[in-house]
Amino acid sequence: DGGITQSPKYLFRKEGQNVTLSCEQNLNHDAMYWYRQDPGQGLRLIYYSQIVNDFQKGDIAEGYSVSREKKESFPLTVTSAQKNPTAFYLCASGRDKNSYEQYFGPGTRLTVT
């Protein structure tokens, strides 16, 4: 089955701890994206990567970091600097940097207390 997997589905952390969310795709897509979703708001772009070993900040990158060492993997770290980390996080991929269609993973719900 081709697709995007995110793990875990639910994640709980104490305030002040860094946490890493996993995103893996076997679609052979070049581009990958991380979004944050809050109730009553649309998705907001955190980081994106158009090709392996390259990534760029999106609209709300503060308090987050990413890496893209492998084509199929794009992990997101939520650091203690993120003021309000509790949210639903969605990873997506696109065939290449010219393809506007994005395919989404099932999401990770992070709760920080």
Place this chain on the structure above:
Amino acid sequence: AQSVTQLDSHVSVSEGTPVLLRCNYSSSYSPSLFWYVQHPNKGLQLLLKYTSAATLVKGINGFEAEFKKSETSFHLTKPSAHMSDAAEYFCVVRAMNTGFQKLVFGTGTRLLVSP
């Protein structure tokens, strides 16, 4: 800059009745527009897309949308709602001149379907 406005945060229909979810867009270019659906605690699935071909776009699960330039609208419709249509729907526009394929999302419309 490109943006979309979803005019209703919630829409309630009865099973078997028509569905209308409204979206207006703002774009100085000929826009690429999309509708995505999200079931509870799931990722987003593409329903349909408009990319300057036919103005009436048919999507999956019986949904369709009509691009109306004069009204800057891209409303989503379905003739007869099913219980399984209950979900959140996002209208999305592709942002131009950003150097990458940026999508701009509306705030979503939650569709409630009653028996």
